[in-house]
Amino acid sequence: xxxxxxxxxxxxxxxxxxxxxxxxxxxxxxxxxxxxxxxxxxxxxxxxxxxxxxxxxxxxxxxxxxxxxxxxxxxxxxxxxxxxxxxxxxxxxxxxxxxxxxxxxxxxxxxxxxxxxxxxxxxxxxxxxxxxxxxxxxxxxxxxxxxxxxxxxxxxxxxxxxxxxxxxxxxxx
Numbered sequence: 001x002x003x004x005x006x007x008x009x010x011x012x013x014x015x016x017x018x019x020x021x022x023x024x025x026x027x028x029x030x031x032x033x034x035x036x037x038x039x040x041x042x043x044x045x046x047x048x049x050x051x052x053x054x055x056x057x058x059x060x061x062x063x064x065x066x067x068x069x070x071x072x073x074x075x076x077x078x079x080x081x082x083x084x085x086x087x088x089x090x091x092x093x094x095x096x097x098x099x100x101x102x103x104x105x106x107x108x109x110x111x112x113x114x115x116x117x118x119x120x121x122x123x124x125x126x127x128x129x130x131x132x133x134x135x136x137x138x139x140x141x142x143x144x145x146x147x148x149x150x151x152x153x154x155x156x157x158x159x160x161x162x163x164x165x166x167x168x169x170x171x172x173x
Contacts, residue, residue: 008085011095032066
């Protein structure tokens with residue numbers, strides 16, 4: 001586990017899991033939102049976004065969390081591990097709302113911007129049904145060489161962290 005892509009709906013726990021894995025495995029963590037938006041929270045041009053991802057994943061050690069399906073092939077092709085967080089949509093919705101209460105609609109320390117719109121809520125609630133099949137197809141096409149870890153609950157994510165914590169060699173090449 002040296003090059004890890006963490007995927008899932010908004011509120012699924014991608015940022016928290018990526019941060020915990022980064023700490024345990026001593027890997028640098030990048031959140032796609034940090035690459036997708038400029039400091040004023042404007043969307044950067046697609047070429048800039050994909051070029052930044054290509055530079056990032058060219059490295060030997062990284063964790064990237066985020067959901068851009070349009071550029072997932074870049075991350076999947078280089079990842080040795082792909083983690084898909086797939087909790088029930090209501091769990092994701094609760095995660096989005098919890099984040100709103102904690103950060104009050106602003107940008108938090110990890111660079112992720114808390115922005116809830118009706119479109120965001122629709123996306124979160126329809127992710128499993130509408131988006132996840134396309135994510136899994138992209139992983140199959142571009143990341144079939146990687147270990148795929150599909151987690152369907154926060155408990156699964158905690159168990160993964162505990163397994164890595166008790167197996168010190170888990171993150172070594």
